[in-house]
Amino acid sequence: MVDLQYFFVIILLGLGITVLIKAITNTLRNKLPLPPSPTALPIIGHIHLLGPISHQAIHKLSNRYGPLMYLFIGSIPNLIVSSAEMANEILKSNELNFLNRPTMQNIDYLTYGSADFFSAPYGLHWKFMKRMCTMELFSSRALDSFVSVRRDELSNLLIRIMKKAEAEESVNLGEQLKELTSNIITRMMFRKMQSDSDGGGKTEEVIKMVVELNELAGFFNVSETFWFLKRLDLQGLKKRLKNARDKYDLIIERVMKEHESMKKKDAGERKMLDILLNIYGDKNAEIKLTRENIKAFIMNIYGGGTDTSAITVEWALAELINHPEIMKKAQQEIELVVGNKRLVEESDLCNLGYIQAVVKETIRLHPGGPIFVRESDKECAVAGFRIPAKTRVIVNVWAIGRDPNQWEDPLEFRPERFEGIEWKVMSDKMMSFGVGRRSCPGEKMVFRFVPVVVAAIIQCFELKVKGLVEMNEGIGSSLPRPTPLVCVPVAKEARYNHLNQTSTSS
Incomplete structure (x- = not known):
């Protein structure tokens, strides 16, 4: 009996100490200051300090107020x-x-109430989708299975540029690169639709529709920004969102049904949509996917993959044009590793260290996603500051890549800084693909696609421009150029003959 009483006393004492420590911690935390902040105006807060290119504006403010x-x-x-x-x-x-991203009304509605992978709350569904991306959709095995798709579409791009070279006409590389990425994603995602006899049809409808959805997703929502306007729809945005999503839903539902019908008739080559539909139809699947989950995921793949990779290639080519000594060094490496009797291929990349360094340096200075956003689930303390619950955390990847405390001569384009150094070591200093569990699952795809496209273009062509390429940034979430990269391509003789043969045979 005495032992039992002693046991209860110990438990009560432990609970008391725990409660006391928690109370002291909460008291101390409440005394912690918020991070530094400029003077806010009533109602609008700090909106007046943000320009059209937000990552640049907050970088200037951070230079004054600090990294938090x-x-x-x-x-x-x-x-x-x-x-x-x-x-x-x-x-x-x-x-x-x-681990969670904040709920944003535009995105939440367009993605069927966070049915998508990108904005879904951290939990069983998100973990399942992340594992599926890592193990199935973007695994080395899956990417290997689509090598021929990427090779074919890259060859088509080079032929289109060659025709411009033959006519001594300028080529809009920005436009051509977006067509390349859209075609690759479409062929990786879908079987060829029965109505796509000329390569267009429904899949082109999907691409156009996703462009519209991306624009609406990034539209500034006044009603969401100010608490007293939440019940109002001053911009008529709800109607626009509904019309766009209904149109997308109709198109993608037709594509999915036709895909299911074709799959029954012909096993054929597995596409990404096949994998998603197999899980949807599997009664014993660990997580039940809905059709809305699949539609939202397709939206993610197009939205996240079409612009960012194409724009990264465009920035890399612009930097190379402006740095002829770096261009020459990159071309010499290709000549040494590949020669002039064939086109560079993905299998060559392991021996093209300088080309890879060019791409990594491009991603440092021109990240495809200049910012990413998370949200605090509960109040916490960071670096001696109090961070309240439900605070949006905006990580300025663009500023981190240009931090003079991390990088020597941070504004200079110097691929040599990445030579002979493991990517993981440098990526921890860059945050280009996010951090931790919610990092981007498409990183492997980027480092297969971008270097080989850059290498193929500079292997086959000299790119002529008047003076230097303008390096200002445009407005948009994927760091676009203000105007596309336009140049006059001049085909190299040895490569011209090869491309001419490819064009004739196709």
Whole structure:
């Protein structure tokens, strides 16, 4: 009996100490200051300090207020993170508190109420989709199975550029590269539709529709920004969102039904949609996928893959044109490894270290996603500051890649800084593909696609422009150029003969 009483006393004492420690911790945390912040205006907060290119505007503010900065966009609190050290403190040391992305009305509606992989809350569904991306859709085995698709579409691109070279006409590389990425994603995602006899049809409808959805997803929603306007729809956005999603739903549902019908008749080559539909139809699947999950995922793949990869290639070519000594070094490496009797292929990349360094340096200066957003689940302390619950965390990847505390001569284009150094070591200083569990699953695809496209174009052509290429940035979430890269291609003789034969045979 005495032992039992002693046992209960110990338990009560332990509980008391726990409660006391928690109370002291909460008291101390409440005394912690918020991160530094500029003076806010009533109602609009700090909106007046943000320009059309947001990552540049918040970078300038961070130079004054530090790598952790607190901003109010209307009534929405935001923590701006502008250094790799602070990003790692938040997204690695405190990862479990920052695994979710904030709910944004436009995106939430378009993606069927967070049915998509990108904005789904961290949980069983998200973990399943991430594992499926890693093990199935973007695994080395899956990417190997689509090598011929990427090779064919790259060859088609080079032939289109060659025809411009023959006519001594300029080529809009930005436009051509987006066509290339759209075609590759379409062929990896879908079988050829019965109505796509000329390569167009429904799949082209999907691409056009996703472009419209992306624009609506990034549209500034006044009603969401200011709490007292939440019940109003001042911009008529709800109707536009509904019309766009209904149109997308109709198109993609037709594609899915036709895909299911074709799959029954012909096993054929497995496409990404086949994998998703197999899981949808599997009664014993670990997680039940809905048709809305599949539609939202397709939206993610097009939205995240079409622009970013094409724009990265475009920036890389612009940098090479402006740095002829780097261009020459890259071309010499291709000549040494590949020669002039065939086109460069993905299998050559392991021996093209300088080309890979060019791409990594491009991603440092021109990241495909200049910012990414998370949200705090509960209040916590970071670097001596209090971060309230439901604070949006905006990580400025663009600023981190240009941080003089991390990079020597950060504004210079110097691929040599990546030679002989493991990518993981450098990626921890860049955050280009996110951090931790919610990092981008398409990283492997990027490092297969971008280097081989860059290498193939500079292997086959000299790109002529008047003076230097303008390197200003345009407005958009994928860091586009303000105007596409336009140049006059001049075919190299040895490559011209090869491409001419390819064009004739096709």
